[in-house]
Amino acid sequence: MxxxxxxxxxxxxxxxxxxxxxxxxxxxxxxxxxxxxxxxxxxxxxxxxxxxxxxxxxxxxxxxxxxxxxxxxxxxxxxxxxxxxxxxxxxxxxxxxxxxxxxxxxxxxxxxxxxxxxxxxxxxxxxxxxxxxxxxxxxSQSTNDVYPTALRLTILRACDALVSSQVELRDAFRAKSYEFRDALKIGRTQLQDAVPMTAGQEFEAFAELIDEDISQVYAVCRLLKEVNLGGSAIGTSINVPTGFTAIACGHLSKISGLQVIPARNLIEATSDTGGYVSFSGVLKRIGALHGSLQIDITEHVPLALGLTVS
Structure with missing residues (x-):
């Protein structure tokens, strides 16, 4: 029963x-x-x-x-x-x-x-x-300020692992750029052989792309750290005591280990989804870049043959 x-x-x-x-x-x-x-x-x-x-x-x-x-x-x-x-x-x-x-x-x-x-x-x-x-x-809360604040916090808390992985990949490419600095290969444009370059130059370019992605993640994180906690239902702070937002953000920063700050305009921030859209765009950029990094080992045959740049 x-x-x-x-x-x-x-x-x-x-x-x-x-x-x-x-x-x-x-x-x-x-x-x-x-x-x-x-x-x-x-x-x-x-x-x-x-x-x-x-x-x-x-x-x-x-x-x-x-x-x-x-x-x-x-x-x-x-x-x-x-x-x-x-x-x-x-x-x-x-x-x-x-x-x-x-x-x-x-x-x-x-x-x-x-x-x-x-x-x-x-x-x-x-x-x-x-x-x-x-x-x-x-x-002193509403779903409309608690949920967006928690969602932003969840994304921010996941960013350290994302950036750490990106840094590891970037550094690996940088190491390969030095290792292959003298390895000649053919550069390609529009699916055709073009002009010579080194494999090291190619790997350094990949590393630079990933470095730009890391910068983009940090930029969006700065935007996501602005929260609307204390805005209540629509951002007018109805039924919320004066000073709540600043104090709550201070406590939340200590609890989460992330420096969150009150949004400059709580009404705008309550309905704003721009931060999520921007973060989604960065993830799409990262995904597209990683999809393009399909390196064909046959491109680096000259290295195996011992051919180097004089």
């Missing part, structure tokens, strides 16, 4: 698995938006980033006198659990194709954080009179 608890929203009561850390909003989203088969649990890096944002918001609300120390500590400890990827499996079932600009994702995280925190407070799951997903965990 399946054990369940009952939670209620404005639509009415809904049974929830007794040990589930999510609540009624997540369950309704799970039932209503079963579209793609891709679940929030399939994207642990995004869950980590959401938890970082929630922890920063809790600390800021406490700094501003809106959240007492006990609730703040419980939320922060719960967020740390998610950052460590604890309690992930089975607790983030919402489909990634959803309505409401990510509301279901935001509420899934709110509810899981709340129930983890309730356990730490010695309360039972779903005891939202002690700690509430909206009134406490989502205090």
């Amino acid at each position: 399946t054990v369940e608890r009952i939670e209620t929203d404005l639509i009415g009561p809904l049974p929830i698995p007794a040990n589930a850390l999510y609540g009624v909003h997540t369950r309704r989203a799970e039932l209503n938006f079963n579209v793609s088969g891709m679940r929030l649990s399939d994207f642990p890096e995004l869950i980590q980033s959401m938890a970082m944002v929630k922890k920063a918001a809790a600390l800021t609300n406490h700094d501003l006198g809106l959240l007492n120390a006990e609730k703040c500590q419980a939320i922060c400890e719960a967020a740390d659990d998610l950052i460590e990827l604890n309690e992930i499996e089975h607790n983030f079932p919402v489909d990634m194709m959803q309505g409401g600009a990510g509301t279901s994702t935001n509420m899934n995280v709110n509810e899981v954080l709340t129930n983890i925190a309730l356990h730490k407070l010695g309360a039972y799951l779903g005891d939202y009179s002690t700690l509430h997903p909206n009134d406490d965990v989502n205090l």
